[in-house]
Amino acid sequence: GAGVSQSPSNKVTEKGKDVELRCDPISGHTALYWYRQSLGQGLEFLIYFQGNSAPDKSGLPSDRFSAERTGGSVSTLTIQRTQQEDSAVYLCASRTTGASTEAFFGQGTRLTVV
């Protein structure tokens, strides 16, 4: 596809369940980022991938959160034993190598934990 694709668009889950959020970056983009955005708030950095490696995972809130990237492409963010405070929009972005390049964002996954 032409842009960053995230799935699902919306996810409602019960407290305590595990969820997986998927991000398909733009082809050829080596850098991939995950952010969390609570309602009307700013972007909270979660993790950054360069290729399949994660040089910076300092933003992951707890050990319930994990992420991986395979083939230098698709990334999955997994949240185990979801809590109500995990409810937020999870945004994925990708860009080519280089700090000056534009990051392209997906539409996000709205996660609601009930």
Add this chain to the structure above:
Amino acid sequence: AQTVTQSQPEMSVQEAETVTLSCTYDTSESDYYLFWYKQPPSRQMILVIRQEAYKQQNATENRFSVNFQKAAKSFSLKISDSQLGDAAMYFCAYSYQGAQKLVFGQGTRLTINP
């Protein structure tokens, strides 16, 4: 650690007038880049403008321009001739060579009054 601060949670302006959004950042790096992103209600993040720190000239994109004050670590966005379609959350962001982590401010919600 690199931080980005947007001190104005909300701003409003009359249509056709000019508005300036503030952003300050903290870094010890010399080679870095600054960005303004727009997030309309659709949630799709869009790059508005970017500035290379090594350039003294302020970036301009049509009605959007920046006032980059490197010594003061300030990077404000000026929107001229405001239009209803400019209503959105605006995020200031920072990235630097070597780490390529993309750090965002808390955002400013801009309302355009007709």
